[in-house]
Amino acid sequence: MIPSTEAGWKVRLRNGNQMVAEGAAASGCRFFAGYPITPASGIYKGMIDNLQRRGDLAISSPDEISALAYCVGASMRGVKAMTATSGPGWALMIETLQYALMTETPLVIAVVQRLGPSTGGATQGAQGDILLTEYCTSGGYTVPVFTPSTAAECFELTVHAFSWSETLRTPVIILLDKEVAMTTESVDYTILHTPPVANRVVHHGARNGAAGGGGDRNGGGSTRMYDFTDIADVPPFIPVGGPLKVTATGSAHNKSGELRKNDPETLEMLRHLEEKILSRAAEMETIAADPQEGAGTLVLSFGITARAAREAVRKARAAGHATSFINLKTLFPVPEASLRTAASGVDRVVIAEENMHGQYRGVIRHLFPGADVRGVNRVGSMITPDEILGAIV
Amino acid sequence: MTDRGTVRGQATTGRDGTTPQGVTTFMAESCSLPFCKGCGHGHVLRKLNDAMVRLRLDPSKVSLVTDIGCIGLADSLFSLPHTVHTTHGRSTAFATGIELADAVLADSRLKTIVMIGDGGAMIGLLHLVNAALLNVDVTVILCNNYLFGMTGGQNSAFSPLDFITSTTPRGNMIPPLDVCGLMTGSNAGFVARKLATDPDLGDTIADAIAHPGFSMVEVVELCTEFGARRNRLSGTVLRGIVESHGQSLGVLTSGTARGEFGTVYSGKFPPNGEKAGGRGDGFILRKFNATLDRRFGIVIGGSAGEKVQSAAATLCEAAAMSGLHSSQKNDNPVTQGTGFSLAEVCLDPSVVEYTGIDSPDAVIVASDAGAAQLTAGGIFGRCRPDTLVVCDADVRIPDSPGTIVRPALRKTFGPTRAALGALAFALGRLGLFPSSAFIEAIRRRDADLAGMIEGKAGKLASPEDTSSTP
Ligand code: SF4
Ligand SMILES: [Mg+2]
Numbered sequence: 001m002i003p004s005t006e007a008g009w010k011v012r013l014r015n016g017n018q019m020v021a022e023g024a025a026a027s028g029c030r031f032f033a034g035y036p037i038t039p040a041s042g043i044y045k046g047m048i049d050n051l052q053r054r055g056d057l058a059i060s061s062p063d064e065i066s067a068l069a070y071c072v073g074a075s076m077r078g079v080k081a082m083t084a085t086s087g088p089g090w091a092l093m094i095e096t097l098q099y100a101l102m103t104e105t106p107l108v109i110a111v112v113q114r115l116g117p118s119t120g121g122a123t124q125g126a127q128g129d130i131l132l133t134e135y136c137t138s139g140g141y142t143v144p145v146f147t148p149s150t151a152a153e154c155f156e157l158t159v160h161a162f163s164w165s166e167t168l169r170t171p172v173i174i175l176l177d178k179e180v181a182m183t184t185e186s187v188d189y190t191i192l193h194t195p196p197v198a199n200r201v202v203h204h205g206a207r208n209g210a211a212g213g214g215g216d217r218n219g220g221g222s223t224r225m226y227d228f229t230d231i232a233d234v235p236p237f238i239p240v241g242g243p244l245k246v247t248a249t250g251s252a253h254n255k256s257g258e259l260r261k262n263d264p265e266t267l268e269m270l271r272h273l274e275e276k277i278l279s280r281a282a283e284m285e286t287i288a289a290d291p292q293e294g295a296g297t298l299v300l301s302f303g304i305t306a307r308a309a310r311e312a313v314r315k316a317r318a319a320g321h322a323t324s325f326i327n328l329k330t331l332f333p334v335p336e337a338s339l340r341t342a343a344s345g346v347d348r349v350v351i352a353e354e355n356m357h358g359q360y361r362g363v364i365r366h367l368f369p370g371a372d373v374r375g376v377n378r379v380g381s382m383i384t385p386d387e388i389l390g391a392i393v
Numbered sequence: 394m395t396d397r398g399t400v401r402g403q404a405t406t407g408r409d410g411t412t413p414q415g416v417t418t419f420m421a422e423s424c425s426l427p428f429c430k431g432c433g434h435g436h437v438l439r440k441l442n443d444a445m446v447r448l449r450l451d452p453s454k455v456s457l458v459t460d461i462g463c464i465g466l467a468d469s470l471f472s473l474p475h476t477v478h479t480t481h482g483r484s485t486a487f488a489t490g491i492e493l494a495d496a497v498l499a500d501s502r503l504k505t506i507v508m509i510g511d512g513g514a515m516i517g518l519l520h521l522v523n524a525a526l527l528n529v530d531v532t533v534i535l536c537n538n539y540l541f542g543m544t545g546g547q548n549s550a551f552s553p554l555d556f557i558t559s560t561t562p563r564g565n566m567i568p569p570l571d572v573c574g575l576m577t578g579s580n581a582g583f584v585a586r587k588l589a590t591d592p593d594l595g596d597t598i599a600d601a602i603a604h605p606g607f608s609m610v611e612v613v614e615l616c617t618e619f620g621a622r623r624n625r626l627s628g629t630v631l632r633g634i635v636e637s638h639g640q641s642l643g644v645l646t647s648g649t650a651r652g653e654f655g656t657v658y659s660g661k662f663p664p665n666g667e668k669a670g671g672r673g674d675g676f677i678l679r680k681f682n683a684t685l686d687r688r689f690g691i692v693i694g695g696s697a698g699e700k701v702q703s704a705a706a707t708l709c710e711a712a713a714m715s716g717l718h719s720s721q722k723n724d725n726p727v728t729q730g731t732g733f734s735l736a737e738v739c740l741d742p743s744v745v746e747y748t749g750i751d752s753p754d755a756v757i758v759a760s761d762a763g764a765a766q767l768t769a770g771g772i773f774g775r776c777r778p779d780t781l782v783v784c785d786a787d788v789r790i791p792d793s794p795g796t797i798v799r800p801a802l803r804k805t806f807g808p809t810r811a812a813l814g815a816l817a818f819a820l821g822r823l824g825l826f827p828s829s830a831f832i833e834a835i836r837r838r839d840a841d842l843a844g845m846i847e848g849k850a851g852k853l854a855s856p857e858d859t860s861s862t863p
Pocket of ligand 2: 510536537538
C-alpha cells in the first residue's frame with residue numbers, strides 16, 4: 001500500500017518537547033528561563049537551541065522559583081516569556097504563578113506530567129496534575145490549560161497558549177504528559193497547523209504621574225495601570241521601562257495598581273481577573289470533535305490517552321457501536337457548551353485519563369445529568385485501546 | 394565617589410522629553426511615612442531618594458522592586474519610578490528577570506533597585522547569590538533590622554547572638570549570617586555594609602546604583618517597635634553589635650573587571666542573529682514506497698552506549714523516507730550511560746495513535762543487558778508465531794512463541810553496530826519498505842558505515858533456530 005501523498009510529505013522526527021520549543025519560537029517568545037527536570041528538560045534544551053542563536057535570551061536558573069520569577073520580570077519588561085517544568089518544579093512555581101495572574105502578566109508555562117506524588121517516577125507517564133495545575137490559586141481563579149496529544153499538537157497548542165496568554169494578559173499552562181513529551185514521532189510539516197499569533201496590546205498614553213508629580217497616586221486624571229471600562233475588558237499593557245509608569249503589586253489593588261482592601265473598585269478588579277477569561281472561554285476553546293450520527297456513547301479524552309481512545313472508538317464503530325469522540329485539547333476553561341452539545345442524545349459518556357480517580361471526570365460529570373458516566377483510569381502505565389473499548393461496548 | 398552625571402545607560406533627557414534635572418524628588422509629594430517612630434526605614438528611603446535625584450536618573454528608566462515586610466511598603470511612597478511590589482524573598486529574582494530582558498532584549502537603559510529586609514533576604518538568599526553571579530544591573534538595598542518587623546518581631550538568620558525576639562525569648566542561639574561575605578563570595582562587584590545613621594549612606598547608595606552590574610548595600614538599622622526595647626538598644630550601639638560578630642562596615646568590594654551580564658551574553662549571541670526557528674531545514678522527503686499496510690511494532694533491546702536508540706531513530710528516518718509514520722519510545726536506567734537501552738518503534742502507513750506495543754511484530758536483541766530487560770518486561774512471552782525475533786547468537790533469551798533467528802550480530806557488526814546491523818538484517822526479511830531506504834538513512838550520517846552494514850547484512854548467516862538457548 002502506498003500512503004497518501006496528496007497532502008505532501010515533509011517530515012521531521014520530533015518529540016513533543018521539541019515541538020513545544022518550536023511553537024514557542026514561532027510565537028515570538030524571546031525569553032526562556034529553565035531548570036532541568038525529567039521529562040521537561042527537552043523543552044529547556046530546545047529553547048536554548050532556538051533562542052540563543054537568534055540573540056534572544058534563554059538561560060538557566062538556580063531553581064524553579066527563580067525560573068518563573070525571571071519570566072515574570074521579563075514579561076513585565078515587555079517580552080514574551082516561557083518556562084517548563086514537571087510536577088515537583090511546578091509545586092515550587094505556584095506562588096509566582098499567582099503573582100503573574102494577579103498582576104496580569106502574560107507568560108506560558110509548560111508542565112510535563114510524570115508519575116507522582118513527590119518525586120514519583122521521573123520517567124513514568126501520568127496525567128495526574130490536572131487539578132494541581134488548574135486549582136493552584138488561592139481563590140480558585142481560572143488558569144487556561146491546554147493539553148496536546150501529539151507532537152504536532154504540542155506545536156499548535158503552544159502557539160495557541162502564547163496567543164491567549166498575550167490576549168488575556170494572564171499565565172497559561174500547556175499541560176503535556178511524559179509520553180507525548182518524550183516520544184519521537186513523524187511530524188508532517190505540510191499539515192502542521194499554526195494558529196494565529198497574537199501580541200499584547202500596549203498602552204500608549206501620556207506618562208502617568210509625571211506631569212502633576214504623583215498624580216498617579218490619587219488617580220487624578222492620569223493613566224491608570226489597569227485602564228478598562230467593562231469588567232471583562234483586558235487592559236492595555238504598560239511595560240516596565242516604558243514612558244508610562246508601572247505600579248504593580250501582588251496584593252489586592254485598584255485600577256491604579258495601588259494596594260487596597262475591600263473597596264468596590266478593588267473587588268471589581270478581582271472579579272475582572274476571572275471575567276476577562278470566562279467571557280472568552282468559547283473563543284479560546286480548541287477541541288477536536290469526531291461525532292457520529294446516532295451515537296449512543298461519547299468518549300472524551302486528552303493527551304496520550306486520547307490516542308488510545310481514538311483507536312478504541314475506531315474499533316467500536318467497526319463493531320457496530322455508534323460512538324462519538326472528542327480529543328479535548330482545552331481542559332480549562334471547561335468547554336462546557338461544546339461538551340453538553342456533544343453529549344446530547346448519548347446515554348453513556350466515557351472519560352479516559354491516566355490518573356487514580358478520574359480528575360477531569362470529577363470536574364465535568366455534572367454536565368451530563370442522566371447519562372451513565374464511566375471513567376477509564378490507570379496509574380503507572382498507558383491506558384490501552386482495549387480498556388477503553390471495554391467501557392464503550 | 395562616582396561621577397553622578399554619567400550613569401551608564403541613563404540619558405540626561407528622558408525618552409518622553411522630561412528633563413531629569415528638573416526632578417527634585419522621586420517620592421510622592423504628600424508622602425507620609427507609614428513606619429513606626431524612630432524606625433530606620435524612612436531614613437534609608439530618603440537617602441535612596443536623594444541618591445536617585447543626584448544621579449539624575451530618568452524616572453521612566455528606574456524600576457523599584459520591593460519585597461514583603463515593612464520595607465516592602467516603600468513602593469507606595471515613590472510616585473515617579475516604576476514600582477513592582479513582589480512576593481516574600483523573591484524581589485531579587487523578579488528584578489533579575491526585568492534586568493535580563495532589559496539588557497539583552499531591550500535598550501539596556503533601566504536601573505533596577507530592590508528594597509528587601511533581612512527576613513526576605515533569608516528566604517530568598519539564593520536569588521541574591523544568583524543575581525550577583527549573573528552580574529545583572531540590579532542594586533539590592535538590604536535593610537537589616539535583625540528581625541521580622543511586620544509579623545511581630547520574629548528572629549531571622551540575621552539576628553545577632555543573644556538577641557531577644559518574640560521567637561528567641563531567652564536570646565538567639567544561632568550566629569548571624571554575614572551576607573556581605575556571601576555576596577563577595579558570589580562575585581558581587583559592589584558590596585557595602587552601612588549603618589542607617591552613617592552620614593554618607595546616600596553616597597554609598599548612589600555609588601551602588603551607578604555601579605554597572607550587581608551591587609548590594611546592607612543597611613544595619615533598628616526596628617524600634619520590636620528590636621530596641623526588648624534588647625535595650627539605641628542606634629549608637631549598632632556599630633558594636635556588627636563588630637562583635639567580626640563583620641566589617643563600609644564599602645567592602647568596589648569595582649570589577651567582570652562585564653555586566655547583558656554585555657557578556659550579547660558578545661556570545663549577538664542581537665538579531667539567525668531568524669530561523671529551525672523550521673527551514675532537515676526535512677525528510679519521500680523517496681521510496683513502503684509495502685507495509687498495517688501498524689507494525691518493533692522492540693529493540695541492547696546495552697547503553699551501543700547506539701540502540703540511534704539505530705531505532707535511523708529506522709524511523711528510513712520509514713519516513715518511505716512515506717511511513719512512526720513513533721519511537723526510549724527507555725534506559727536514570728544513570729544514562731550504564732545498563733540496558735531499549736527502544737520501541739511503531740511504524741504505520743497512517744498516523745500512529747496508541748504508541749504502546751502489546752504484542753510485538755519484531756524483536757531485536759543485541760546484548761545480554763537488553764535481553765534481561767526485555768525478559769523482565771515479558772516481551773518474549775507476548776510474541777506471536779509470526780513475530781520475528783533477531784537475537785545475537787551468544788545471548789540467552791527465554792522460550793518464546795516467536796520465530797527466532799540467531800545471527801552473530803556482535804561478532805559481525807561489532808557491539809556498537811549490532812543493533813543497526815540487526816535492523817538491516819531484519820528489514821531484509823520483513824520487507825516493510827525497501828532495504829535501500831535504511832541504507833540511505835545510515836549513509837546520511839556515515840557513508841562508510843552504510844557500506845559496511847549493507848555488505849555484511851546481505852551476507853549474514855542466519856541460522857533458523859526455534860530453541861531459545863545457544
Ligand atoms: S515594626 Fe519595626 S520595622 Fe516595622 S515599621 Fe515599625 S519599627 Fe519599622
Ligand atoms: Mg527585618
